[in-house]
Amino acid sequence: MLRIKLFAALLGVTASLFTLPGSALAEEKPAVIRFAIPGAGTGGRPITGGSYLSTAHLTGALEQEFKHDAIKVQWTLYPGAGPAVNESFASGLVDFSGHGDLPIIVGRSTGLKHKVILSYSRFGNLYFVVPVDSPAKTLADLKGKRISVFKGTAGQLQLNRLFEKFGFTEKDFKVVSMNTDTTKSALATKDIDGAIITPFDLQARGVARVLLEIKDDPKLTAPASIWVSEEFEKKYPQITQRVVTALLKVAHWNSDEKNRKEAFKLWSQSGTAYDDYLKSWESYTLKERSTPLLDDYYVASIQKSIEEARRYKLIRRDVSTDGWFEPKYLNQALKDLKLENYWDRYDVAGNKLPNKLAQQ
Amino acid sequence: MPSSKQWLGAGLVALASSAQAAPSTEELQKQIDALQRSVEALQQQLQETRRAETTVTPPKGGDILASQTSSQPASIATKEDVDGLRSDLENYKYEQQRNRETKTALSSRALTIGGSVQARATYQDVPTRAGSTAVADDRYSSFDVPQATLNFSGSLYRDYAEGRNLDYRLAFAYAKNTPANNNSQFNVTDAYLRYSPFPTVTGLEEPKLTLTLGQQQIPFGLEAQVGEELRPVINSAQFLNGLGVGTRQIGLIVRGDYDPYVDYGFNYRAPLLEYAVGVVNGNGPNKSDDNSDKDWIARAALTLPVDYNSLFRELKLGASYYKGSKNLTRTAGGVTSVVDQGKSDRFGFDIYYNHDPFGFTYELAQGSDETLNGPDVKSRGQYLTLFYTFGEQWVKSFRGQAKYDDWWPKSYQLFTRWDQWDPNRDVAKDKTTISTGGLNVFFAETTKFQLNVSHTDYEEDNRESENQYLAQFQFGF
Structure with a gap:
């Protein structure tokens, strides 16, 4: 009787193996996972800070996750920021970013195929900085003057939002494109008249001052996104899940207040001063700024950004969000790690909602 | 285990109580024991503190998430720390100044020095004596340095605000003597001033305009002007020499573009119209004009205004026209004299498509040269190049990625070219056709290895076709 039961059980297991979908059996593994980070540290060093994505890179969290699978994790950091990642992705060189x-x-407006799987890095204060001896007292005093921004990056959209808030457009100023390092130098040499930038190290050096400081305005800032290429996600759904779960662990570590100083120390390897992180994050909890959730605020914010990009003529055609967000990996990771209620959710206006179960 | 504070407290209490009355020997012994334990506890605490300051375990990958969650309190700099830093800074400043004065090349204006060298090995199956000494035997193979250039460039006036700069360039190229001897010539190739009346740093959407005065490459066609991205072959297309459009000229040339299609999301710029117009002597480099006529040149090129991610990215059509004149000469009694000036016009059409990893270039160029006695000589050259790249050499953002070391994306570029030159279309059987296949290996930022195999087919009855094999390192600095 026992032998018959054993045989039946083996038969059942064998049969169930044959009925499983191909992907659940043995998903093909990539030889390498190519992760891009849109930015680089001071002087172009391959280190960034300021987000749990940077922490994942600095701590080798993904390498740890895949070290037993012979899957290499290749991090590419782009001094050319988001536009450079787009160029590389268009050439088929990026899986995640x-x-x-x-x-x-x-x-997306030009046809790049990716799926948004996580949110990262949201909120924060906005500082509009001018050379230390600038006579300007308001933004209006800078009309016709040279304002720098790294065009094509999120900073350009933010600058346009700021202009709009005060009744201006880009055309009211001479807006030139510079990266962060160049902007800092140009403020010191007075080659530009203003920029949105973290001011603390510039103030410490006595070369710049804050003209305008706007704290915690979710309408001026927008969350960043982590995406996977549609091709990779379709081919390696299990690997995609493991990437998301590993990143969520890092986001969790990065959201724990007891790790605040440690995280800032890690990030300061990028060349941004430790003090800059201390000051620019002091009015926020780590959880607020490191949330990975694709909540109502995230979705509404991206939709708002699309409309703004169109209004400011930064894109040439409409962008649909249909099928763009893919929260299933995030939801599964939240469930597996029992973190469904760990991060707060925010409504479309960026106001904190009472904590409740994930409904994504 | 009691803490050191407790032991210290106990010791102090014992001491205090002992002050009340004369202690017995036993009580004194207890007080001494208590004090001794306090001292031992303090020593142990001090030891632990020292160990914490001197033993730093570097993070290992993801371990940091678990092992470094209890951060140490921030250290406060002491006066000695600040003095040490100040001393280091002073030393650094001194060293910088000393090195600048004693070990740095200085120039009166901003200067960039560059150059390139080619080292080549050649084998051909038809013997030749070209490029050697006057008395030479046939050879089938040779090692050569066909090119060595040196250039200096910079800004004479730099407009930091808008980039309306006044730039200069002076370039030299090595050349063999003919017939060759142990010496070589070092000729000026470029010598010009260039001014940018339009802003150059305000953004990709701004049109460009430059005025270049001096000795320079003329804007005719693709082959002589484009970078190695679109010119993978070692030897240039035949019409460059045949029509003389590859040589430098002295004059004034205006180059610019209009209505650039800008895609900041990819840092991509494609001007709808690129143009160039200019006036030059027309008789080549390093000499004054040889007549009163000037040669005129015009070029226009259109690039499809599409997104970077479009399949039609970098599809460009161009046309060039060179209105020239040359001296028509007659030799009589051993004396050659100029009789008149005759036209020497050039027309070209070109198209290129470059969508990494593949692309092609096609170019057609025709010449019409007046002669003293007889019909005009009409010549024609054309080539088609196809190429495919394995690797990221041409993806600007990828090769510009942040790296600590001297990293460069290794790339392999396969290409094939068909190149035909007809020096006189009215003469039969005078065409030369060169078919070339090859591989370029890019393995460092300014260095590549090239392998070319070519078959040259001469239509002339008395000339044998030949195969040539070239292997070459080209490096820049």
């Missing part, structure tokens, strides 16, 4: 709102929207 982080992106600010404008470059990911521009990419």
Whole structure:
């Protein structure tokens, strides 16, 4: 009787193996996972800070996850920021990446195929900085002057929002394109008249001052996104899930207040001063800024960014969000790690909602 | 285990109580024991503190998530730390200044020095004596340095605000003597000033305009002007020499573009119209004009205004026209004299498509040269090049990625070219057709290895076709 039961059980297991979908059996493994980060550290060093994506890179969290699978994790950091990631992705060189709102929207508007799987890096204060001896007292005093922004990045959309808030457009200023390092130098040499930038190290050096500081305005800022290429996601759904789960663990670590100083120390390897992180994050909890959730605020914010990009003429055609967001990997990871209620959710206006179960 | 504070407290209490009355020997012994334990506990605490300051375990990958969650309190810099830093800074400043004065090449204006060298091995199955000394035997193979250039460039006036710069360039190229000897010539190739009346740093959407005065490459066609991305072959197309459009000229040339299609989301710029107009002597480099006529040149090119991600990205059509004149000469009694000036016009059409990893270029160029006695000589050259790249050499953002070391994406470019030159269309059987296949290996930022195999087919009855094999390193600095 026992032998018959054993045989039946083996037969059942064998039969069930044959009935499983192909992907659940033995998914083909990629030899390498190519992860892009839109940015680089001071002087172009291959280190960034400021988000749990940077922490994942610095701590080798994905390498740890895949070290027993002989899957290499290749991080590519782009000093050319989001536009450079778009260029590389268009050439088939990226599987996963982080992106600010404008470059990911521009990419989708031109036919790049990706799925948004996580949110990262949201909120924050906005500082409009001018040379230390600038006579300007308001933004209006800078009309016709040279304002720098890294065009094509999320910063350009943010600058346009700021202009709009005060009744201006880009055309009211001479807006030139510069990266962060160049902007800092240009403020010191007075080659530009203003820029949105973190001011603390510039203030410490006595070369710049804050003209305008706007704290915690979710309408001026927008969350960043982490995406996977449609091709990779379709071919390797299980690997995609493991990437998301590993990143969620890092986001969890990065959201824990007891790790605040440690995270800032890690990030300061990028060349941004530790003090800059301390000051620019001091009015926020880590959870607020490191949430990976694709909540109502995230979705509404991206939709708003699309409309703004169109209004400011930064994209040439409409962008649909249909089928763009793919939260199933995030939801599964939240469930597996029992973190469904860990991060707060925000409504479309960026206001914190009472905590409740994931409904994504 | 009691903490050191507790032991210290106990010791102090014992001491205090002992002050009340004369202690017995036993009580004194207890007080001494208590104090001794306090001291031992303090020593142990001090030891632990020292160990924490000197033992730093570097993070290993993801371990940091678990092992470094308890951050140490931030250290406060002491006066000695600040003095040490100040001393280091002073040393650094001194060293910088000293190195600048004693070990750095200085120039009166901003200067960039560059150049390139080619080192080549050749084998051909038809013997030749070209490029050697006057007395030479046939050879089938040779090692050569066909090119060595040196250039200096920079800004004479730099407009930091808008980039309306006044730039200069002076370039030299090595050339063999003919017939060759152990010496070589070092000729000026480029010598010009260039001014940008339009802003150059305000953004990709701004049109460009430059005025270039001096000795320079003329804007005719693709072959002589484009970078190696579109010119993978070692030897240039035949019409460049045949029509003389590959040589430098002295004059004034205006180059610019209009209505650029800008895609900041990819850092991509494609001007709808690129143009160039200019006036030059027309008789080549390093000499004054040889007549009173000037040669005129015009070029226009259209690039499809599409997104970077479009299949039609970098599809460009161009046309060039060169209105020239040359001296018509007659030799009588051993004396050659100029009789008149005759037209020497050139027309070209070109198209290129470059969508990494593949692309092609096609170019057609025709010449019409007046002669003293007889019909005009009409010549024609054309070529088609197809190429395919394995690797990221041409993906600007990828090769510009942040790296600590001297990294460069290794790339392999396969190509094939068909190149035909007809020096006189009215003469039969005078065409030369060269078919070339090859591989370029890019393995460092400015260095590549090239392998070309070509078959040259001469229509002339008395000339044998030949095969040539070239292997070459080209490096820049």
